[in-house]
Amino acid sequence: MEFDSNAHSVFLLNYHLILVVKYRRKVFDDTISERAKEIFSRIAPNYNISLQEWGHDEDHVHILFRAHPKTAISKFINAYKSASSRLLKKEYPSIREKLWKEQFWSQSFCLLTTGGAPLEIVKEYIQTQGQK
Numbered sequence: 001m002e003f004d005s006n007a008h009s010v011f012l013l014n015y016h017l018i019l020v021v022k023y024r025r026k027v028f029d030d031t032i033s034e035r036a037k038e039i040f041s042r043i044a045p046n047y048n049i050s051l052q053e054w055g056h057d058e059d060h061v062h063i064l065f066r067a068h069p070k071t072a073i074s075k076f077i078n079a080y081k082s083a084s085s086r087l088l089k090k091e092y093p094s095i096r097e098k099l100w101k102e103q104f105w106s107q108s109f110c111l112l113t114t115g116g117a118p119l120e121i122v123k124e125y126i127q128t129q130g131q132k
Contacts, residue, residue, distance in 0.1 A: 001116055004068065014052065015073065017063040018110040019081065025098040026058035032092055036061060039084045047076040064114070073111065081105045 003010045021027055028036075033056040040063065041051050048071050053064035067073060085104035089095050095104070115122070 004066065006068065009069065011069055012116070013067045013069065013071075014114040015065055015067060016110075016112040016114050017065065017077065018060060018112075019063070019077075020060040020106040020108070022099055022101070022103045022106050024059045024106075027095050027098050027104075028056045028058050028061065032088060032095070033061065035091065036084050036088060039087055040080055043076070043080050043083060047071050047073075047079075049076060077109060077111070081109075 001012065003012050005011070033054070036056075037051070037054045040054070044051055044065065048068035050066045051063065052066055053062075055062045067076075081104075085102075088104060089099070117125075
């Protein structure tokens with residue numbers, strides 16, 4: 001396992017983000033997904049975020065990324081959603097046929113933390129501290 005670090009700490013913070021297209025419209029194909037991924041990769045370093053994995057279906061994307069403890073993740077997500085919405089609609093006019101209003105993404109999102117071990121293993125490890 002590779003850990004991240006800064007001057008005073010060592011950490012490994014992985015997140016699984018799911019973003020859904022407004023009204024669950026089917027707008028993603030490989031080309032649009034790749035462009036959305038490029039936008040993510042361009043914005044992410046400004047927030048100490050690094051992309052680990054990207055996948056899409058027709059109406060949503062799954063993103064696995066790493067972040068630093070001081071990262072304002074909700075600010076990053078909002079910045080990404082704003083920039084990608086604007087750029088994708090501008091660069092791919094076909095999207096406007098399916099999304100007639102200004103929003104590209106649904107207002108909500110799903111953000112999950114991920115780890116290297118299942119929670120039950122971590123709980124057991126914590127409960128058995130100090131025992132031989």
